[in-house]
Amino acid sequence: xxxxxxxxxxxxxxxxxxxxxxxxxxxxxxxxxxxxxxxxxxxxxxxxxxxxxxxxxxxxxxxxxxxxxxxxxxxxxxxxxxxxxxxxxxxxxxxxxxxxxxxxxxxxxxxxxxxxxxxxxxxxxxxxxxxxxxxxxxxxxxxxxxxxxxxxxxxxxxxxxxxxxxxxxxxxxxxxxxxxxxxxxxxxxxxxxxxxxxxxxxxxxxxxxx
Numbered sequence: 001x002x003x004x005x006x007x008x009x010x011x012x013x014x015x016x017x018x019x020x021x022x023x024x025x026x027x028x029x030x031x032x033x034x035x036x037x038x039x040x041x042x043x044x045x046x047x048x049x050x051x052x053x054x055x056x057x058x059x060x061x062x063x064x065x066x067x068x069x070x071x072x073x074x075x076x077x078x079x080x081x082x083x084x085x086x087x088x089x090x091x092x093x094x095x096x097x098x099x100x101x102x103x104x105x106x107x108x109x110x111x112x113x114x115x116x117x118x119x120x121x122x123x124x125x126x127x128x129x130x131x132x133x134x135x136x137x138x139x140x141x142x143x144x145x146x147x148x149x150x151x152x153x154x155x156x157x158x159x160x161x162x163x164x165x166x167x168x169x170x171x172x173x174x175x176x177x178x179x180x181x182x183x184x185x186x187x188x189x190x191x192x193x194x195x196x197x198x199x200x201x202x203x204x205x206x207x208x209x210x
Contacts, residue, residue, distance in 0.1 A: 030075030
């Protein structure tokens with residue numbers, strides 16, 4: 001069977017399964033990238049592991065994000081598995097073509113020196129400087145979100161310093177308002193000290209050496 005005909009059948013079956021229009025667009029769009037790369041008149045049995053590896057390399061060379069590449073490959077694996085189950089293909093390629101891991105973006109965190117420099121620029125004799133000083137202090141010391149002052153950078157700094165100073169990641173999850181520990185775990189790699197669940201004892205500003 002030709003690649004384009006298999007994709008048409010797959011999309012029809014998505015409708016038959018009652019998948020949402022958004023899901024149908026996801027599959028047709030993501031798999032369509034491979035179809036345009038490989039050629040719609042390609043016979044399915046002419047597709048092999050070298051084909052899939054070359055396709056993955058092509059996606060990487062397009063400077064796509066690792067998450068976007070994962071999205072395309074995940075949809076393609078689902079499609080090829082379906083083709084195999086429908087006897088459109090002789091080989092179950094997804095068994096040997098694994099999903100590449102997405103690279104996690106490194107979290108930017110201010111150093112102690114940078115935190116000191118940040119606070120040193122405020123002249124607290126002036127009300128607007130005092131206000132901004134307090135806003136930054138609140139962010140760095142509690143992780144509370146405030147707009148217009150690179151909130152995420154200060155929030156990441158708070159979370160990392162909190163853990164480095166012995167804070168508990170479960171308490172941190174509650175402080176930051178995350179519904180799961182997935183994001184909190186991204187901060188854990190920075191700390192190796194004993195965890196104690198008392199926020200007031202591990203204030204990042206209190207532990208900042210002057």
